[in-house]
Amino acid sequence: MAEQRRNLYFYYHPNQELDEKLKPLYQLARDKDFSIVEDSKNANIIVAVGGDGTFLQAVRNTGFRQDCLYVGIRSQNEAGLYCDFSIDNHDEMVEAMENAEVEVRRFPIIEATVNNESTFYCLNECSVRSTLIKSIDVDVYIDDLLFETFRGDGLIVATPTGSTGYNKSTKGAVVDPKLPCFQVSELASLNNNRFRTLGSSFILSGERTLKLHVRQDGNDYPIIGMDNEAFSIRNIYDVTVRLSDQVVKTVKLKNNSYWDRVKRTFL
Template sequence: MTNRSNLFFYYKHSVEHEEQLQPLFNLAKENGFHLVDNHEQANIIVSVGGDGMFLQAVRKTGFRQDCLYMGITVNEHASLYCDFHLSNFNEMVRSMLHDDIEVRKFPVIEARINKTMPFYCLNEVSIRSSIIKTITLDVFIDDLYFERFRGDGLIVSTPTGSTAYNKSTKGAVVDPKIPCFQVTELASLNNNRFRTLGSSFILSGERKLYLQTVDDGNDHPIIGIDNEALPIRNIEEVAVKLSDCVIKTVKLKNNSYWDRVKRTFL
């Protein structure tokens, strides 16, 4: 880590948090790290909070490919993105100085809405009905028409996002070393008139997914990108694929993805 010494801290600014983080700032400076106010000058971006704050840090700093991301939790809750705890920041700095860490790469989803500029997701992109009425979507895999979905919506998740919204709807937990993405239904209609696959399915990272809205009086769905809703109306098409970019995060050598899954859910 000797060639990565510029730190940018992303956290909720308040007097309480400033006081809580000051010992960490001082310790970082004492060990040769430089604190910068602009994330573009940093080569390590540190989020302080939980998984939600980590997602915000990655999004607000532009999914940077030329730096490392690090997550620090401030409570005792298990975290899937944060390897470090604020109460043990001495151990964190020691690990960084003595290379007791590894770089982990997380896949990212790219979503284009109505063929406009792409949005990126570390967890998932979801499309859901915004009214008390089902949404109808034609689902294409590459050039294959697959099904007409009717229900509350669809979730398209990354492997790391498979433990979030996706898991709460009975989707599978996927190893992040597999380059893929998962499609999971939200309350689909399956009867003599309507029919969908009725289960989540996993697509190779080489596949492309197209979701086209069907005009049935509900053409104003909500588009969710990780933990944010996009202010976009009149959705016609959502094109999803696995992005070429990955998020590089700092992890402890003895703390694998499945270690964190076990602590969180078992």
């Protein structure tokens, strides 16, 4: 790890048990000449302690920083796609870092612009879903081509790393994160003589632009899901999605590839 990266910020949801487990980790960090900072703006290594959900929140709430490394630590004995390390095994974590058994991996993110005004970044996925017991109608444009008109519960646009999340539950494909692309999947599409969709997920090159134009038919306030957080924005007209030039840089074990984690989690 680069010599200048010595300021650690710990992101987690405080509780008494976790606070106690973190004390020896704090001391270990200080013994190794790391500084623990109280403000994420002063950090160059951001450590998320919890699980994949906490990791996603840490990245979002610290602004998808490009000058930081993100590290995921599991607080429970459960599989995780973003968290390589366990809070119950400090020695293994330090040994891996000291013996150069870790590497920096760069995960692609997407940017979603709502109504040509507000832009959000997503590490896992962006979703547009109906808030009513009523289907939502969306015109789907790929670049300038009207590709299809969707009617159903909503659409998911997932990154490669996000392909194992919400996207996978809708039978979307699991995608290698080394591919610069994003995937579009349907939620309960309705196909008839008036509305016709592809009926399966599809993958777009990172050079493409996707536009979701929400038809204003009374269902004008869909939920926009950004990773594991939801935003209710009044009068959604369109959502434009692109693969961002930015990435999330994470510290991962060299012997724990993306496909190792997929196998361990699902097989």
